[in-house]
Amino acid sequence: MLTESIHQIGAAAKAAARKLAVLSSAQKDKALRIIADLIEEGAERIKSENARDLQQGKEKGLSKALIDRLTLNDQRIKGMADGLRDIANLKDPVGEVLNINRQANGLEIGKVRTPLGVVGIIYESRPNVTVDAAGLCLKSGNAVILRGGSEAINSNLCLADVLRSGLTKAGLPAETVQVISTTDREAVQIMLKMDNYIDIIIPRGGHGLIRAVVENSTIPVIKHDKGVCHTYIHKDAELEMAVEIAFNAKVHRPGVCNAMETLLVHQDIAAKFLPKVGERYQKAGVELRGCERTRAILSSAVAATEDDWYEEYLDLILAVRIVDSFKEAVDHIDQYGSHHSDAIVTTDYQTSRDFLAEVDSAAVYVNASTRFTDGAVFGLGAEIGISTQKLHARGPMGLEELTSVKFIILGNGQIRE
Amino acid sequence: MLTESIHQIGAAAKAAARKLAVLSSAQKDKALRIIADLIEEGAERIKSENARDLQQGKEKGLSKALIDRLTLNDQRIKGMADGLRDIANLKDPVGEVLNINRQANGLEIGKVRTPLGVVGIIYESRPNVTVDAAGLCLKSGNAVILRGGSEAINSNLCLADVLRSGLTKAGLPAETVQVISTTDREAVQIMLKMDNYIDIIIPRGGHGLIRAVVENSTIPVIKHDKGVCHTYIHKDAELEMAVEIAFNAKVHRPGVCNAMETLLVHQDIAAKFLPKVGERYQKAGVELRGCERTRAILSSAVAATEDDWYEEYLDLILAVRIVDSFKEAVDHIDQYGSHHSDAIVTTDYQTSRDFLAEVDSAAVYVNASTRFTDGAVFGLGAEIGISTQKLHARGPMGLEELTSVKFIILGNGQIRE
Numbered sequence: 001m002l003t004e005s006i007h008q009i010g011a012a013a014k015a016a017a018r019k020l021a022v023l024s025s026a027q028k029d030k031a032l033r034i035i036a037d038l039i040e041e042g043a044e045r046i047k048s049e050n051a052r053d054l055q056q057g058k059e060k061g062l063s064k065a066l067i068d069r070l071t072l073n074d075q076r077i078k079g080m081a082d083g084l085r086d087i088a089n090l091k092d093p094v095g096e097v098l099n100i101n102r103q104a105n106g107l108e109i110g111k112v113r114t115p116l117g118v119v120g121i122i123y124e125s126r127p128n129v130t131v132d133a134a135g136l137c138l139k140s141g142n143a144v145i146l147r148g149g150s151e152a153i154n155s156n157l158c159l160a161d162v163l164r165s166g167l168t169k170a171g172l173p174a175e176t177v178q179v180i181s182t183t184d185r186e187a188v189q190i191m192l193k194m195d196n197y198i199d200i201i202i203p204r205g206g207h208g209l210i211r212a213v214v215e216n217s218t219i220p221v222i223k224h225d226k227g228v229c230h231t232y233i234h235k236d237a238e239l240e241m242a243v244e245i246a247f248n249a250k251v252h253r254p255g256v257c258n259a260m261e262t263l264l265v266h267q268d269i270a271a272k273f274l275p276k277v278g279e280r281y282q283k284a285g286v287e288l289r290g291c292e293r294t295r296a297i298l299s300s301a302v303a304a305t306e307d308d309w310y311e312e313y314l315d316l317i318l319a320v321r322i323v324d325s326f327k328e329a330v331d332h333i334d335q336y337g338s339h340h341s342d343a344i345v346t347t348d349y350q351t352s353r354d355f356l357a358e359v360d361s362a363a364v365y366v367n368a369s370t371r372f373t374d375g376a377v378f379g380l381g382a383e384i385g386i387s388t389q390k391l392h393a394r395g396p397m398g399l400e401e402l403t404s405v406k407f408i409i410l411g412n413g414q415i416r417e
Numbered sequence: 418m419l420t421e422s423i424h425q426i427g428a429a430a431k432a433a434a435r436k437l438a439v440l441s442s443a444q445k446d447k448a449l450r451i452i453a454d455l456i457e458e459g460a461e462r463i464k465s466e467n468a469r470d471l472q473q474g475k476e477k478g479l480s481k482a483l484i485d486r487l488t489l490n491d492q493r494i495k496g497m498a499d500g501l502r503d504i505a506n507l508k509d510p511v512g513e514v515l516n517i518n519r520q521a522n523g524l525e526i527g528k529v530r531t532p533l534g535v536v537g538i539i540y541e542s543r544p545n546v547t548v549d550a551a552g553l554c555l556k557s558g559n560a561v562i563l564r565g566g567s568e569a570i571n572s573n574l575c576l577a578d579v580l581r582s583g584l585t586k587a588g589l590p591a592e593t594v595q596v597i598s599t600t601d602r603e604a605v606q607i608m609l610k611m612d613n614y615i616d617i618i619i620p621r622g623g624h625g626l627i628r629a630v631v632e633n634s635t636i637p638v639i640k641h642d643k644g645v646c647h648t649y650i651h652k653d654a655e656l657e658m659a660v661e662i663a664f665n666a667k668v669h670r671p672g673v674c675n676a677m678e679t680l681l682v683h684q685d686i687a688a689k690f691l692p693k694v695g696e697r698y699q700k701a702g703v704e705l706r707g708c709e710r711t712r713a714i715l716s717s718a719v720a721a722t723e724d725d726w727y728e729e730y731l732d733l734i735l736a737v738r739i740v741d742s743f744k745e746a747v748d749h750i751d752q753y754g755s756h757h758s759d760a761i762v763t764t765d766y767q768t769s770r771d772f773l774a775e776v777d778s779a780a781v782y783v784n785a786s787t788r789f790t791d792g793a794v795f796g797l798g799a800e801i802g803i804s805t806q807k808l809h810a811r812g813p814m815g816l817e818e819l820t821s822v823k824f825i826i827l828g829n830g831q832i833r834e
Contacts, residue, residue: 365826
């Protein structure tokens with residue numbers, strides 16, 4: 001029964017995707033703008049459905065941070081609508097011809113950008129993801145199946161209703177956007193096996209969610225895993241710059257994935273650098289967890305355990321380690337990091353080049369804060385997430401990363417000899 | 418015990434991959450040329466190990482076709498060596514900077530092409546895949562773990578030995594290429610769960626192998642699934658051209674994945690077209706399996722069943738169906754095809770454009786034989802296979818498809834405000 005209804009959703013998405021693939025940009029943009037208006041007009045209804053989720057969340061004892069992420073107020077509702085209008089203004093990647101070359105036999109062979117088809121998104125509490133993801137998928141010509149967290153189910157179903165009204169009003173298939181309406185966990189298991197209907201699964205959430213998806217999906221997955229980001233202060237770093245970057249990377253917004261979690265410091269600069277940055281951290285209320293040598297310099301630091309090097313705190317907590325060499329820093333990043341965003345602060349040309357070449361992360365920085373890893377900053381216009389894997393998309397994913405390509409071959413009777 | 422040894426292979430590959438990622442093209446090309454020479458020098462030993470596989474294969478009653486695929490003779494050994502030299506002459510994709518843009522705050526943000534890391538290849542009987550795949554992975558800076566079929570185990574281990582000698586001679590880590598030496602099926606299961614060591618799995622083989630990999634892998638997979646390719650003859654097709662293309666697509670080399678398996682014919686042209694092409698097929702010994710309307714025109718055709726439309730014959734057998742309309746042809750391709758290579762023959766401009774837009778396959782043709790879907794023909798230099806999925810790589814996969822990218826961010830002290 002459940003299997004059947006989830007399969008129906010898959011089949012309907014696939015049918016919608018075929019129609020979406022051949023729409024003009026103007027048709028898709030019109031739908032995005034209609035939906036944006038309907039979201040603003042429906043603010044009261046959205047807030048009242050959201051209030052039911054908030055009430056249940058409070059009864060269940062959700063943390064203050066989770067309640068905050070779950071909350072939709074007028075400003076956030078306007079934000080969702082404006083987000084859709086921004087997406088409407090972005091360039092449509094579909095249909096772009098990447099190159100066409102003529103072969104000796106006269107065949108013209110090229111590549112054209114196409115939608116992926118059907119995108120499945122599995123996410124946790126923030127209901128605005130429902131609208132952002134649907135908007136990005138629509139613009140890139142994909143149908144989307146959304147599976148949000150049970151805490152946000154009323155908000156998500158209400159938003160889906162608005163989205164589908166807008167699609168219908170614009171003359172597009174309502175099945176372009178479908179939200180799985182049951183909170184039964186079994187529904188996700190069924191969804192993850194529908195590789196005949198779904199072309200890609202994007203899980204967004206904690207490490208547990210990501211692992212469960214990776215381990216059970218027969219559909220290709222693009223992971224948006226944790227960000228264990230490092231800043232490494234090389235021995236020759238400019239001291240003031242190093243302090244500013246290390247401070248910004250940790251303190252500017254500690255709850256996000258591009259915030260620094262571990263600070264690595266070359267032994268030759270530690271005695272000068274750590275007291276300076278330590279003072280800044282102390283004033284900002286950052287808890288430090290250091291290696292033994294760090295604690296010899298910064299007495300306020302508690303002892304770091306092996307686990308600390310793997311930790312994504314998402315909080316005002318920082319692991320600090322003194323390393324003997326550049327190589328030790330790079331090895332640490334390789335072993336403990338999540339290959340998200342990692343920075344070096346150095347004045348040496350060759351060291352900067354070695355860091356860029358040897359650190360195998362989605363974003364590798366020289367002399368800047370890791371906080372810049374972001375679709376908007378990187379010029380993608382909008383992002384559906386930040387991929388921490390190497391296949392298909394790496395780092396911030398925008399519209400282009402929601403597309404595939406196909407080869408087109410234009411002939412006038414060529415056969416293979 | 419087995420788990421431990423497979424994990425050791427994974428860890429060794431990952432360590433080798435870190436070294437490979439920073440090699441110059443010259444170092445990699447030198448190794449490829451050394452290996453090519455060693456393969457030619459080792460021809461006698463390779464043939465004698467191959468003879469053991471052939472002997473066992475014959476005892477096990479392998480089909481003639483399989484024995485042929487398994488066979489290494491002087492010509493094929495030279496072919497493998499020359500293939501490596503060709504790869505050495507290709508452009509190295511690693512290190513290519515795709516673009517660097519300067520932001521308002523002075524940050525320079527760009528993308529650089531990197532190796533994927535560790536590639537796992539699971540394949541069936543052809544031992545030359547061992548050398549081809551190793552060469553392509555080496556050139557693109559990836560370590561590779563190869564798991565070939567049990568029928569070819571002696572050939573594969575011998576080839577791996579030659580490959581590793583060459584790597585050592587060139588000063589590269591021998592662990593760049595590792596062949597799993599046990600034929601225990603459990604080894605594959607262990608390999609498919611090592612997402613901490615392996616970045617991508619490429620299965621090459623029959624549908625059963627592909628499904629088993631997709632269903633069990635926690636590592637991203639690039640499928641090289643079957644080719645159920647179509648040629649659709651539209652009502653206005655030029656008759657002679659249609660006959661030549663339909664004949665070539667089926668008969669030129671029926672055993673490969675880009676050969677046509679189903680011929681779709683518009684009802685308005687069927688009475689003129691089918692007798693002409695049918696005569697050609699008959700002379701070539703092609704068995705036809707037709708729909709009822711086809712059989713009314715071609716009495717030699719046997720009745721096609723529903724299963725025939727899904728079939729990849731890889732043989733001189735062809736399914737033939739008369740359709741009422743363009744739409745019915747496109748729907749048939751969507752429903753029964755494997756989204757590999759599909760062609761239309763038409764003289765109408767808009768119909769050609771609609772076919773290119775609506776058919777969702779890796780290669781979509783107008784007025785040419787599907788037999789051209791091939792890495793060399795498409796200008797990739799060499800191919801590791803033909804992807805039938807939409808993520809990361811679609812259609813023929815060359816060196817570039819064995820790479821990822823990373824963002825590099827060059828600053829002079831930028832922090833996020």
